[in-house]
Amino acid sequence: MSPTAHLVIAPILLPLLAAIVMLVIGSRRIAVQRSIGLVSCLGMIALAAMLAWHADDGSTTVYLTGNWAAHLGISLAVDRLTAIMLLATSLLALPCLLFATGGWDRRASHFHVLFQLQLMGLNGAFLTADLFNLFVFFEVLLISSYGLLLSGGRGPRLRSGLQYVAFNIAASTLFLVAVGLIYGVTGALNMAAVAHRVAQVPAADAGPLRAAAGLLLVVFCSKAALLPLYFWLPDTYARSPAAVAALFAVMTKLGVYAVLRVYTLVFGAEAGALADVAWPWLLPLGAATLVLATLGALAAPSLRTLSAYLVLGSAATLFIALGLASAEAVGAGLYYLVHSTLVGGALFLLADLVHRQRDKAGDSLRKLDHMAPKALLGTMFAVAAVSVAGLPPLSGFIGKFALLAAVPAPQATWLWPVILVTGLLVLVALASAGSQLFWRERSGQAPPGQVPPLRAAEVGATVLLLAMGVALSLFAGPALRYAQDAGAQLMAPAAYIEQVRGAVPRPGVAL
């Protein structure tokens, strides 16, 4: 086996090794931990870029762990969708970690270890081609997210943490029920093998599978915070530490990824009695969530709550793209996914900077207060706001434009108004937040010398994240082309199924 074939598992092993080394070093030597973490994040970007380059020929690279055939052991698979998700995660992780090294990471013990384990869970969930293994990686990333969210927390943060933990454990239970039902009917757990057998299941046995498909949809949509299941998100995200909340911007996208993977592959167009079970639900629910998230953004009392509702709105937009279930719409959605991950993270980092630079009001949008470097923070906010609201020339505009262009005529009559009006209302919410924070002044002189200086690492991290968003607009051509190819690949899952099922263990490996 050539060494490059092992690249597929490297995005899981790299953060795991980094976390183990950090645990041995101990959190007293935080400078060493920081450098290991940054090196690991840079390495992950390089690995993700290499995998994305590999996957661009349209093939699915399959990695059989333990050299067992796909239907016996656990296999990993990389196609364009996985590569996009890995790249988006690693690009978001580096600025988040950089932001935390500005000093916040001293306040939470084992922050760096948990951060790496969280990345390991995310990468594993994107890479795995096995349903039960997907559950295991969900748990890995959830248990580290509990640690990240709660370490050093007190009072209200613990309360919202308790709700978050209980909610996710209940969702995991449903996930297990669904996995059990799928195994009971099909006798397989590898997604390609399940897809192959689901297509042949007689209509009489389709009942449990339909139940499993519904349960999985509930589980994934609770991660992605779709309409009836989103109440946990704004409170939890608004109370998280900035670097953690910014990283969590990719967690809702994990739910979107899981829906996309399972419902194109296992319950896709070729699933016989169970073909396309999810799409009719996603379109109306996505649109309703988008409306509610926009109203939440308009009413948000603080910049962090506003950012949380915008993350919710971006996930809802993605569900609209998924619900259309065409290659063009999914492709546009994937471009929008990367854009919204980067800019959502940037908003949380920015909210934290604003929170500390203001005199007493924090990031409240109700109170007026003095703030020190207005020009710098205001410019960053303007770039982020233009991008989120979908104004030209930044990436949000390109993503939304591609999505609107992909809406077929019958749905366009009601979807275009929903997307465009919510976009306008988001713009209103951001404009009023911006003028409240940066233009209006509390009467009286600013207290001299009270505002702490900005930390270079934190400003650098936020600028880096915003610059990535700008780069995504500059290279929109290749990025959108890649996303469209990924959408087309997803809508034709036969090749994926064939390549995973046909992967043969290497002979001549000493056992």
Next chain:
Amino acid sequence: MELALASFIGVLVAAGVYLLLRARSFDIILGLTLLSYAVNLLIFSMGRLVVGKPPILRDGLAPTLANHADPLPQALVLTAIVIAFAMTAVLVVVAVRSRSDSRSDHVDGVEPRDGGQA
């Protein structure tokens, strides 16, 4: 045997959901534990219920599911038990801290006005 096991799973789920909806941290922990027991039994039963057949291959017996119990659900249950155990531990820690910080074991951190316990 199928009816007995299915009813038992149903009772466990019903009790778990009831406890979960009481919105008290201790009840939630018990409820989620009961739910995880129910799920473990469900996964176990998905390998079909057989008696007196080992999940390990033996000489002289053809290696088919007619002669053996399905070993995979047993492995899945083992994983699920370990994960549920760890998650319960996390939940207990969070619940205890939340209880001592907010002086209430209600999940909202405040006692409901009507006394809560209907």
